[in-house]
Amino acid sequence: MQRIPKTRLIILAMFFLIIAYSLPLYAKAYLLGLLTVAYYFGIFSMSWDLLFGYAGEVNFGPTFLIGLGAYTAGILNNQFGLGIYWCILTGSLASVVGGVLLALPALRLKGPYFGLTTLVAVLLLQNMIVVMADITGGEIGLTVPDVIAINDTANYYIALGVMTVSGFILYAFANSRFGLILEAIGQNPTEAASLGFNVTKHKLTAFIISAFFSGIAGAFLVFYFGSASVGTLIEVSVGVQVIIAAVLGGRRTILGAVLGSIFMISATEALRPLGTLSTFVVSLIALAVIMIAPGGFLSFLASKQESAN
Amino acid sequence: MKLETNELNGKDGAILKVQDIVCRFGGLIAVNEISFELRAGEIMGLIGPNGSGKSTVMKLIMGVLKPSQGTIQVNGAFINGLPAHKVAKAGVGIVFQHSKPLQRQTVLEHIKLALLPDEIFAIVNHAELNARALDIAKRVGLIHLVDRLPGTLSFADLRRIELAKAIARDPKVVLIDEPFAGLTASEVEEFSVLIRNFKDEGRAILLVDHNVKSVAALVDRVFAMYLGAKIAEGPANTVMQDPVVREVYLGGSLLVATRPELEFNRAALIEIKDVNVYYGKAQALENINLHVREREFVSVVGLNGAGKSTLFNAVSGMLDYSGSISFNSKSLQGISPAQISRAGVIQCPETRELFGELSVGENLEVAGLHLSAKARKEQSEWLFELFPILKSRISQAAATLSGGEQQMLAIARCLMSKPKLLLLDEPTLGLAPVILEQLSKALEKLRHSTDLTVLLAEQNVTFALPHADRVYVLEHARIIWEGKPDKFVSEMGHIYL
Numbered sequence: 001m002q003r004i005p006k007t008r009l010i011i012l013a014m015f016f017l018i019i020a021y022s023l024p025l026y027a028k029a030y031l032l033g034l035l036t037v038a039y040y041f042g043i044f045s046m047s048w049d050l051l052f053g054y055a056g057e058v059n060f061g062p063t064f065l066i067g068l069g070a071y072t073a074g075i076l077n078n079q080f081g082l083g084i085y086w087c088i089l090t091g092s093l094a095s096v097v098g099g100v101l102l103a104l105p106a107l108r109l110k111g112p113y114f115g116l117t118t119l120v121a122v123l124l125l126q127n128m129i130v131v132m133a134d135i136t137g138g139e140i141g142l143t144v145p146d147v148i149a150i151n152d153t154a155n156y157y158i159a160l161g162v163m164t165v166s167g168f169i170l171y172a173f174a175n176s177r178f179g180l181i182l183e184a185i186g187q188n189p190t191e192a193a194s195l196g197f198n199v200t201k202h203k204l205t206a207f208i209i210s211a212f213f214s215g216i217a218g219a220f221l222v223f224y225f226g227s228a229s230v231g232t233l234i235e236v237s238v239g240v241q242v243i244i245a246a247v248l249g250g251r252r253t254i255l256g257a258v259l260g261s262i263f264m265i266s267a268t269e270a271l272r273p274l275g276t277l278s279t280f281v282v283s284l285i286a287l288a289v290i291m292i293a294p295g296g297f298l299s300f301l302a303s304k305q306e307s308a309n
Numbered sequence: 310m311k312l313e314t315n316e317l318n319g320k321d322g323a324i325l326k327v328q329d330i331v332c333r334f335g336g337l338i339a340v341n342e343i344s345f346e347l348r349a350g351e352i353m354g355l356i357g358p359n360g361s362g363k364s365t366v367m368k369l370i371m372g373v374l375k376p377s378q379g380t381i382q383v384n385g386a387f388i389n390g391l392p393a394h395k396v397a398k399a400g401v402g403i404v405f406q407h408s409k410p411l412q413r414q415t416v417l418e419h420i421k422l423a424l425l426p427d428e429i430f431a432i433v434n435h436a437e438l439n440a441r442a443l444d445i446a447k448r449v450g451l452i453h454l455v456d457r458l459p460g461t462l463s464f465a466d467l468r469r470i471e472l473a474k475a476i477a478r479d480p481k482v483v484l485i486d487e488p489f490a491g492l493t494a495s496e497v498e499e500f501s502v503l504i505r506n507f508k509d510e511g512r513a514i515l516l517v518d519h520n521v522k523s524v525a526a527l528v529d530r531v532f533a534m535y536l537g538a539k540i541a542e543g544p545a546n547t548v549m550q551d552p553v554v555r556e557v558y559l560g561g562s563l564l565v566a567t568r569p570e571l572e573f574n575r576a577a578l579i580e581i582k583d584v585n586v587y588y589g590k591a592q593a594l595e596n597i598n599l600h601v602r603e604r605e606f607v608s609v610v611g612l613n614g615a616g617k618s619t620l621f622n623a624v625s626g627m628l629d630y631s632g633s634i635s636f637n638s639k640s641l642q643g644i645s646p647a648q649i650s651r652a653g654v655i656q657c658p659e660t661r662e663l664f665g666e667l668s669v670g671e672n673l674e675v676a677g678l679h680l681s682a683k684a685r686k687e688q689s690e691w692l693f694e695l696f697p698i699l700k701s702r703i704s705q706a707a708a709t710l711s712g713g714e715q716q717m718l719a720i721a722r723c724l725m726s727k728p729k730l731l732l733l734d735e736p737t738l739g740l741a742p743v744i745l746e747q748l749s750k751a752l753e754k755l756r757h758s759t760d761l762t763v764l765l766a767e768q769n770v771t772f773a774l775p776h777a778d779r780v781y782v783l784e785h786a787r788i789i790w791e792g793k794p795d796k797f798v799s800e801m802g803h804i805y806l
C-alpha cells in the first residue's frame with residue numbers, strides 16, 4: 001500500500017472545507033439538502049473505516065449502531081418529549097451500550113464470525129422494531145414532533161459542523177498512537193499481543209468510538225428527516241452503502257469516507273430518473289472504481305516515489 | 310542429570326523456568342513434559358526437526374498457546390495460561406520467523422510502536438519516546454534507515470526491525486525463531502554479534518532452530534526435541550554426538566536401493582533449467598537445474614526453508630519464476646496450475662490440504678471426478694490395497710483421522726487422478742516411526758509395480774534415501790550437491806547435524 005503524504009491530505013481537506021462552508025452562498029437548496037444527508041452518511045462511513053481500516057474487523061452491521069442511536073433518540077422525543085439535544089446525546093450513548101454488548105462476545109470470535117455476528121445483530125434490531133410497533137412505529141416508521149431546523153441552510157451547516165468535528169476527532173484517533181497500535185493489531189494480532197498490547201481492549205475501544213459517532217449521526221439524521229424508518233436507516237442494504245462509500249473513498253484514510261458518501265448519495269440522486277435501474281448503475285460504477293483503484297479515491301494522492309523499487 | 314549442573318550455577322539465576330509442560334491438540338500430543346531452565350546471560354538453542362514441537366514450546370512460553378499441563382515462570386512469577394500481552398509485560402520478548410511490517414510506517418515508527426504503553430489514555434513523553442527509539446535503532450544497526458519505509462528495505466534490515474521491536478520493552482527473556490533463516494553468511498555474523506550483545510546485557514535467550522549446526526557457535530547449551538519430547542540436552546558438541554540425536558537426524562543405518570537399469574535409456578519427464586524465484590526481496594530459489602527421468606524416483610533433500618516447497622510450487626505453476634520448466638518436452642511457463650495438474654503433474658503438499666469435513670471416500674471421489682465411474686472404482690480399489698487402513702476409515706471425516714492416516718489419504722487422493730509425476734512434499738512431517746514404515750512400504754510398491762515418476766522433498770534423510778534413484782541437496786535456495794544415494798552419507802552426511 002502506498003503512503004499518502006499528510007500535507008497533501010490536509011491541503012485537500014482544507015480545500016474541501018472552504019468549498020463546503022461557502023457553498024450556501026451560491027448553491028440551490030436542493031443541493032444543500034442532498035449534501036446534508038451525505039455528510040451524515042460520511043460520519044457513518046468514517047466510523048466504519050476506523051473499525052475496518054485500522055482494527056481489521058469487518059463490521060457488516062453499521063446500521064445496528066446507527067439504528068440504535070436513531071431510534072433511541074426518536075422514541076425519547078416522540079414518547080417523552082425530551083429535548084432534541086438530550087435525545088441525540090442519549091441516542092449516541094445507547095449505541096455505545098448496544099455496541100459494547102454486541103462486541104464483547106463477538107470480538108472473542110475468530111475469522112469471519114465477528115462479521116456474521118454484526119450482520120445478525122442488524123436483523124435482530126430490525127425485527128425488534130417491527131415487533132414493538134407500538135413505540136417504534138414498526139414498518140410504517142417513527143415520526144418525531146421536533147426537527148433541528150426548518151431552514152435548509154441551517155440544517156446544512158449543522159450537518160457540516162457535526163461532520164467536521166466528528167471527522168477531526170476520528171482522524172486524530174486514527175493518527176494517534178492508539179491508531180498505530182490498532183493498525184498493528186489489525187495486521188497481526190498475535191504479534192501485537194506479544195509486544196504487550198491488550199488486543200481485546202484496543203478493539204473494544206475502537207468499537208466504542210465507532211458506535212458513538214454512528215449513533216450521534218443516526219440521531220441527527222432522525223431530527224433532520226423528521227422521521228425514522230427501517231428502510232432508510234437499518235436495512236442491510238443501507239449498511240452496504242455505508243461500507244461501499246468507505247471503501248470507495250479509500251480504506252485506512254478516514255477522510256476518504258466523506259468523499260465516498262458524497263459520491264454515493266449524489267450519484268443515486270442524479271440517476272433517479274433511471275428508476276429502479278439507478279441503484280444498479282451506481283453499484284456498477286462503485287464496482288468499477290474498486291476494481292480499477294482498490295485504494296479508493298484518495299489513492300490518487302499517494303506519492304509514487306515512496307513505493308518500493 | 311543436566312539439572313544438577315544448573316543448580317551448581319545457582320538456583321536463583323534461573324530467569325525462565327519451564328516445568329513439565331504438555332500441549333495437546335485434540336488427540337495429538339505436540340509437547341510432552343518438557344522442562345528446562347534458562348539463566349540470565351545464557352543462550353540456549355532449542356532444536357528439533359520439523360514437527361518436533363519446538364515452535365509450540367516457544368508459543369507456550371509467549372502465551373500464544375496455553376499449556377494443557379505444567380508451569381512456566383519468569384523471575385519466579387507464574388506466566389503459564391496468561392494471555393500474550395501479559396507475558397510480554399512480565400518480561401518476555403519474541404522475534405517471529407514470519408512477520409510482515411506495517412507498510413505505511415517508517416522504521417522509527419515501528420520501534421516507537423513497540424515502546425508505547427498499553428494504556429489508551431496514558432500521557433506519553435514524545436521527546437523521550439523518540440530518543441529511546443533512536444537508541445534502539447542504533448543498537449540494532451538501523452540508525453541510518455530510521456526514516457525509510459519497510460518496502461524499501463532489504464530482508465536483513467526487516468529482520469533487524471523485528472529484533473528492535475522484541476527488545477524495545479527491555480525483556481529479560483528473548484525468544485528468537487530461526488534467527489538466521491534467509492540471511493547471507495556476513496549477515497549471520499552481524500546478527501550473531503547482536504544476539505551476543507543481548508546476552509551480555511544479561512538477557513536470557515532462547516534460539517529455536519532446526520539443527521545444532523546453525524546455532525552451535527552461539528549457544529551455551531542445546532536442548533533437542535523429537536516428536537514432542539526431549540531427546541538430549543547439553544553443550545552443542547555433546548548433543549551432536551548423542552546417539553539418539555544422530556538417529557533422529559541421520560537414521561541408524563542409511564539404506565539405499567537404486568535401480569541401475571533405469572539410468573540410461575529414459576527421457577527426462579521433467580526438466581528444470583536456471584530457475585530463479587524471489588519472494589519480494591528474498592531469493593527463494595537460485596539457478597536451479599534439475600531433471601527427473603520417466604519412472605525415476607528422485608529426492609530433493611534440504612532443511613526447512615531451503616526452498617523445497619517453493620520448487621514444487623514453481624513446477625505446479627503456483628508462483629512466478631524465471632528460467633524454464635518443461636514437462637514431456639513442453640514448457641510449463643505461463644500455464645495455469647489446473648492445466649498442469651490435468652497434464653499429469655500432481656503435487657501432494659506438505660500441508661496435505663485435505664477436505665477435512667468430507668469423508669475418506671468423498672475425498673477420493675472428488676479427486677477422481679474426471680474419471681468414468683468404472684475407472685474410479687478400480688482406482689480406489691487399488692488405492693485401498695495400497696493403504697488398507699483407509700478402507701476401514703472410508704466413511705470417516707478426513708479431519709478426524711490421525712496424522713499418518715491423513716498423510717496416506719493425501720497421497721491416495723493424488724494417485725486417484727492417475728498422475729504421471731507425483732511431487733511429494735515432506736510426507737513424513739511429524740509422523741511416528743511406525744507410520745513411516747507403512748509409508749515406506751507403499752512407496753516401494755509404487756516404485757516397483759507402476760510407471761509412476763516421483764519427486765520427493767524431504768528433510769528426513771532416513772526416509773528420503775531408500776526411495777531415491779538420485780538425490781539433490783538444496784541449501785539456502787541453491788542446489789549444492791547431486792548424486793547417488795550411496796555417496797550421500799560420505800559426502801553430505803555432515804551437514805545434517
